[in-house]
Amino acid sequence: MNEASSSLPHSAVVAPDRRSQWARDGALHDHGRLLMSCQDGPGIVASVTAFLHARGANIVHADQNSTDPEGGKFFQRIVFHLPNLVERLPGLRREFGEEVAGRFGMAFQMSAAEVPKRVALFVSKFDHCLLDLLWRWRRGELPVDIVQVVSNHPDLEKDVAGFDVPYAHIPVTRATKAEAEQRQLELLENRVDLVVLARYMQVLSGDFLRRVEVPAINIHHSFLPAFAGAGPYEQAKKRGVKLVGATAHYVTEDLDEGPIIEQDVARISHRQSVREIARRGADIERVVLARAVEAHCDDRVLLDDNTTIVF
Template sequence: MTVLSDGRRTPTGAAADDPDLGRLVVSCVDGPGIVARISSFLHRHGANIVQSDQDSTGATGGRFFLRIVFHLPGLATALPALDEDFEAEVAGPLGGTYRFSEAAAPTRVALFVSRHDHCLLDLLWRARRGELPIDVVTVVSNHPDLAEDVASFGVAFEHVPVTRASKPQAEQRQLELLRGRVDLVVLARYMQILSGDFLDRVGVPVINIHHSFLPAFAGAGPYERARERGVKIIGATAHYATEDLDEGPIIEQDVVRVTHRASVAELARRGADIERTVLARAVGWHCEDRVLLNGRTTIVF
């Protein structure tokens, strides 16, 4: 793992080996010639496209989505001018949204957690091994239980207690801890509902994970009630957090089959396995610019 000049640690893998790899994601109203326009722009600026994915919600009047990975010598130096020219020459005339990024630059992440440690420790472990393109800046928890576990990874741990009466003050403290330091917040089994005010002010996307029993088994004791009903599959859903509880755009889901022989403890264990793998995929895809929003849904390349 390499440390960049700004202190961020690069993950292992092809992207980390080449600082001249960049990414471009674009969204606009579909129409003829968009791909040609974008590829011509990159060619004029000396970039070589090495990967390209696209999708459209409809050939006439649909929404067009594009993700490109390109190679450009001296990318870090060239990126500001590239961004400015793309706005003027392509995105502006198309009325589209876009984002350039450096593939080698990891995403600065804050992990929020309560007492369940499986998702938290899995993300920290994957980050340490360079299996996720993230730099965990801090862990924030409303309980002190996991402080020692987090310290073993060399990551800062912030205990911010939350009660119904103190929630506004707690969220203000959390915002102060995050301001200007992170690009993404991940709720790694954080058992508190974030207010709409917090989500409006945090200024970065927030990814949440939950078991897929919702809404049939919402609230406390979902595995107990799932066993009582004799469920045959259990699963997990990772989604972007919005003010509407557990209704944000879905990034990834997965399930595993179970039988009547599974105890509540076995259901919970297998559910935890699914939760951590689904969350890891969602975080990785987001940080690799593979997830594009389309209203209440997502396009995942």
């Protein structure tokens, strides 16, 4: 583990020019995002928009979904423009909670688009998802700060070094798993908003998931629920399917059962060996994971029990 760099404060690990490059994209300055869900009923939209209008906010985008106008659930995402948003945000959150959310029994989240989510990438030995996220971040494509890479193997340290991101090698064995997770938790504490498992071949314990206190996104190399568990490409070859896929989902204690954020597939044929199928699949894995991370970090994903609304 790279103790020196992993103990640096958050603001030091991303080069300033990169961050600002991202922040310039799409003119995100002074843009707020509001995610809401509650029991559906009359007056919700009118109350929310009146609240924003009264504070001088201009609604730029809005997405909304109702599972059933009579007794269903209501979900909404609003992007608004408001001068001096970052400094006004704490007050705005408090007032929205008191004046709107409380009245409708609403869960909500309000954030500033210009503040990127801080992300830790977990990886084992396959480099394709890791490098793709690092490349996209460096190009200013992803609304994130990648602040830490964690791996149970040392193999990818040199690749990560080129991106100026600290690489923590924390081996995991059956015997040392609890201790390793403890080290991971200490490393991430107060430093990340999201954990991304970019082909990390260890199962995170329920204890870890509870204590890390931020969401975790995993990429599974099959079109779930087909071929859950180990060796999905071998399973796919054996079953003779004509397409293989990948699934990005939130991690829950039930392995491969968490809410699905994004999926895609690619066509294969009898000509391809398991190894060639895995290569084709890798192209899908990295794109599906990148889309899921982008959607989450753009505050476009809402949970509806074990499924997702992706606006």
